[in-house]
Amino acid sequence: MAFSQNSLRIPASIEHMRAAVLFVSEAAEELGMHAEGIHHCQIAVEEVVTNIIQHGYTTPIDSDNVIDIEVRHTHADFVIIIFDDAPPYDPTKRRDPNPAALLEDRKSGGWGVYFVKQYMDSVTYQRVNNRNRLMLTKRLR
Numbered sequence: 001m002a003f004s005q006n007s008l009r010i011p012a013s014i015e016h017m018r019a020a021v022l023f024v025s026e027a028a029e030e031l032g033m034h035a036e037g038i039h040h041c042q043i044a045v046e047e048v049v050t051n052i053i054q055h056g057y058t059t060p061i062d063s064d065n066v067i068d069i070e071v072r073h074t075h076a077d078f079v080i081i082i083f084d085d086a087p088p089y090d091p092t093k094r095r096d097p098n099p100a101a102l103l104e105d106r107k108s109g110g111w112g113v114y115f116v117k118q119y120m121d122s123v124t125y126q127r128v129n130n131r132n133r134l135m136l137t138k139r140l141r
Contacts, residue, residue, distance in 0.1 A: 006072065012053050012065035012084070020049050020069055027071040028078050033140050040119035041080060044136050045069070047112040048082050048091075056086025056132070073140070077121070080136040089132060090125040092117070 008023040010016035024045045028038045049067055057065045068083040091113045117123050122137035 007068065007070045009066050009068050010049075012057050012063075012067050014050070014053060017046060017049055020067070021045055023069060024071060024080055028138070031073050031078055031140055033078055033138070037078075037138050037140070041078070041136070041138055044116045044120050045080060045082070047116050048134060048136070051091070051112060052082070052084045052086055052132075056084055056089060058086075076140055078138045078140055080138075082132075082134045082136070083128075084132045085130070086132060088127050090127075091134065092123055092125045 006027075008020065010020055021042050025038050025042050028041050033041070049069075052067055057063070065085065070081040070083075072079040072081070094113050116136070119138075120136045121139050122135070124135045124137075126133045126135075
């Protein structure tokens with residue numbers, strides 16, 4: 001793993017999930033984000049990174065696949081940017097599941113992305129330099 005003041009690179013494997021979540025939560029805490037906001041950021045990062053590992057990368061876990069995470073902030077917002085080299089996928093285009101549907105009528109899948117969109121104030125996707133770039137924004141207060 002490579003750390004710097006505002007970025008982290010982890011191998012694309014579940015064993016490195018904790019480092020990603022800690023990196024983001026510590027940065028948010030340093031900026032004075034409230035506990036609930038930090039928790040939302042932790043859940044969002046865990047969900048996104050898990051999806052990249054389980055659904056984005058199709059090569060074996062011991063490959064050279066990596067996930068890059070950057071954190072930035074403005075006076076009002078905390079921004080998490082997650083980059084990966086998996087095939088293009090825009091989770092913001094995925095249709096949200098219906099939370100009002102009866103449990104037996106609900107389809108599996110899509111709930112993690114739904115919760116990321118609910119917990120974060122903004123979720124945007126771009127394909128940049130042949131990489132997926134997902135930007136998650138949470139208000140600091």
